[in-house]
Amino acid sequence: MDGEHILETEGLSKSFGGFAAVSDVGLRVKRGTIHALIGPNGAGKTTCFNLLTKFLAPTAGSIRYNGRDITRTNAAGIAQLGLVRSFQISAVFLHLTVLENVRVALQRQRGASFDFWRSEKVLKRYDAAAMALLEEFGLAEVAHREATELSYGRKRALELATTLALEPEMMLLDEPMAGMGHEDIARIAGLIRKAAAGRTILMVEHNLSVVADLSDRITVLARGKVLAEGDYAAVSADPRVIEAYIGAGHA
Amino acid sequence: MTAHDASAPAAAIGPTSASLPREAMATYRLLFLGLAGLIVVAPLVIYPVFVMTVLCFALFACAFNLLLGYAGLLSFGHAAFFGMAAYVTGHAAKVWGLTPELAILLGVAASAGLGLVVGALAIRRQGIYFSMITLALAQMVFFFCLQAKFTHGEDGIQAIPRGALFGVIDLSDDWALYVFIAVVFMAALLALFRIVHSPFGQVLKAIRENEPRAISLGYDAARYKLATFVLSAGFAGLAGSLKALVSQIATLTDVHWSMSGEAILITLVGGVGTVFGPIVGSVIVIAMQNYLAQLGAWVTVAQGVIFVVCVLAFREGIVGVLARRLKMRL
Ligand SMILES: Nc1ncnc2c1ncn2[C@@H]1O[C@H](COP(=O)(O)OP(=O)(O)OP(=O)(O)O)[C@@H](O)[C@H]1O
Numbered sequence: 186m187d188g189e190h191i192l193e194t195e196g197l198s199k200s201f202g203g204f205a206a207v208s209d210v211g212l213r214v215k216r217g218t219i220h221a222l223i224g225p226n227g228a229g230k231t232t233c234f235n236l237l238t239k240f241l242a243p244t245a246g247s248i249r250y251n252g253r254d255i256t257r258t259n260a261a262g263i264a265q266l267g268l269v270r271s272f273q274i275s276a277v278f279l280h281l282t283v284l285e286n287v288r289v290a291l292q293r294q295r296g297a298s299f300d301f302w303r304s305e306k307v308l309k310r311y312d313a314a315a316m317a318l319l320e321e322f323g324l325a326e327v328a329h330r331e332a333t334e335l336s337y338g339r340k341r342a343l344e345l346a347t348t349l350a351l352e353p354e355m356m357l358l359d360e361p362m363a364g365m366g367h368e369d370i371a372r373i374a375g376l377i378r379k380a381a382a383g384r385t386i387l388m389v390e391h392n393l394s395v396v397a398d399l400s401d402r403i404t405v406l407a408r409g410k411v412l413a414e415g416d417y418a419a420v421s422a423d424p425r426v427i428e429a430y431i432g433a434g435h436a
Numbered sequence: 437m438t439a440h441d442a443s444a445p446a447a448a449i450g451p452t453s454a455s456l457p458r459e460a461m462a463t464y465r466l467l468f469l470g471l472a473g474l475i476v477v478a479p480l481v482i483y484p485v486f487v488m489t490v491l492c493f494a495l496f497a498c499a500f501n502l503l504l505g506y507a508g509l510l511s512f513g514h515a516a517f518f519g520m521a522a523y524v525t526g527h528a529a530k531v532w533g534l535t536p537e538l539a540i541l542l543g544v545a546a547s548a549g550l551g552l553v554v555g556a557l558a559i560r561r562q563g564i565y566f567s568m569i570t571l572a573l574a575q576m577v578f579f580f581c582l583q584a585k586f587t588h589g590e591d592g593i594q595a596i597p598r599g600a601l602f603g604v605i606d607l608s609d610d611w612a613l614y615v616f617i618a619v620v621f622m623a624a625l626l627a628l629f630r631i632v633h634s635p636f637g638q639v640l641k642a643i644r645e646n647e648p649r650a651i652s653l654g655y656d657a658a659r660y661k662l663a664t665f666v667l668s669a670g671f672a673g674l675a676g677s678l679k680a681l682v683s684q685i686a687t688l689t690d691v692h693w694s695m696s697g698e699a700i701l702i703t704l705v706g707g708v709g710t711v712f713g714p715i716v717g718s719v720i721v722i723a724m725q726n727y728l729a730q731l732g733a734w735v736t737v738a739q740g741v742i743f744v745v746c747v748l749a750f751r752e753g754i755v756g757v758l759a760r761r762l763k764m765r766l
């Protein structure tokens with residue numbers, strides 16, 4: 186077992202019909218780092234996340250997490266192992282209150298989820314922990330609002346808070362800054378950096394200054410294949426990477 | 437508070453927030469008391485067997501509503517659970533001579549078990565495919581009941597004895613039976629309410645709001661849906677068992693697909709995802725069938741017309757519309 190890497194894939198592939206969205210990807214994420222997965226639109230980044238978290242079944246290849254083969258574990262099982270993802274499109278429970286959103290995560294981790302004979306009042310015991318998290322994310326004053334009323338930036342913050350409520354060992358964040366203004370980006374970047382203490386983060390992000398700023402290591406994906414890997418300086422100087430981005434119409 | 441403003445599109449099915457603020461809880465308490473009062477008074481002015489029939493169908497629809505309103509699963513096969521429990525209870529009471537509470541218990545167990553099988557097969561599919569599988573399996577149950585010996589084919593099980601509750605209280609008396617049915621009905625209604633407002637209910641709500649997100653938090657959505665399916669089947673079975681004791685017959689009508697339609701009709705007319713909708717719906721639909729009975733075959737047509745009018749006029753059902761107007765949960 187390789188203790189240095191928390192997540193490793195080998196020959197990871199997925200085709201839709203005849204189209205290879207991800208092919209032969211070998212990804213190695215070091216424990217305790219922020220690792221970025223970048224690439225032009227349609228490169229297969231989200232598909233990779235879906236494979237890693239078993240929202241899609243790989244066509245070929247294997248995934249190891251913490252030295253354990255998780256290629257056949259189901260999506261809920263992966264989360265229970267401490268590998269938790271977020272989504273490219275903000276994913277909160279819109280008609281639960283902000284507090285309840287976080288509490289649903291706490292409840293999964295700390296129990297009582299299957300108790301259909303008890304009053305929901307027992308969930309109040311998680312309120313303090315949930316409020317503490319919301320405080321940290323600047324969401325305390327909207328704790329009793331429904332999530333649907335929040336601004337986009339705050340929804341993403343809530344999503345992050347909910348994910349962190351599970352105290353995951355590793356987080357996969359799919360474009361956490363997409364569609365945000367400058368201030369929100371700075372705020373979320375700060376939150377991610379804070380969240381990174383003591384855990385591993387694999388992050389898809391198009392905003393390259395954020396990537397440069399946050400990540401320890403970068404893997405570039407293009408047309409489903411790993412194109413380059415290294416730190417920001419190395420990757421951004423790689424002519425193949427520049428070409429892939431220009432070829433895809435990116436600056 | 438805007439927390440239960442039902443104007444949001446996602447609220448088209450079911451209530452908004454799962455956990456209850458104090459004032460909403462107080463309202464529910466009053467409404468439950470009011471309902472209990474109505475059930476006490478009703479048989480003084482209305483034929484008790486009619487009221488009991490209404491209660492049985494209300495419970496049947498409440499069970500169906502648990503699945504559709506709170507898990508977002510539309511079953512076309514709930515007649516299987518209703519009818520199977522009616523047969524099992526009828527057989528146990530008549531042939532095995534069991535006391536009514538044991539006969540009911542067996543009926544509920546049979547339905548829950550059947551629910552586990554049907555649910556496990558159907559739950560892997562989404563949307564209309566889920567509904568179609570429940571329908572197909574319910575049809576198989578129908579043909580089983582048509583062929584099996586103990587159901588007596590076209591005749592059904594007739595003259596089911598009501599027996600003596602715990603071997604002591606004689607239920608052949610309409611009033612004694614009424615009290616029994618009323619108590620079981622209220623208990624079942626409160627149990628269903630508790631399920632919806634439990635930690636489990638909260639997870640169910642999250643799954644309905646955003647299933648992929650719930651899964652990504654580590655909830656095995658299929659297991660929660662299956663558990664809901666089994667609970668729903670069990671309560672539908674309870675309704676069928678009670679109905680077998682009230683009408684003293686269990687026939688193919690009880691397992692026929694049109695009985696599944698009845699549950700859907702009652703729930704939609706009353707209001708999906710509301711606590712009292714299925715009860716109001718049951719009063720309306722059963723009364724209609726009773727008073728329109730002289731129309732003969734035209735009952736179905738009249739029922740269809742009223743159904744269409746209901747759906748067009750208030751899509752959220754009577755109680756659903758009322759709840760929105762009053763800005764409260766009902
Ligand atoms: N379920 C699917 N069925 C068929 N094709 C799919 C499916 N999911 C993704 N694809 C295709 O696979 C390719 C990779 O998509 P993916 O969403 O992984 O890209 P991405 O790198 O996340 O892009 P973006 O930066 O735009 O989010 C795309 O060409 C996409 O059209």
Ligand SMILES: [Mg+2]
Pocket residue numbers: 230231232273
């Ligand atoms: Mg993507």
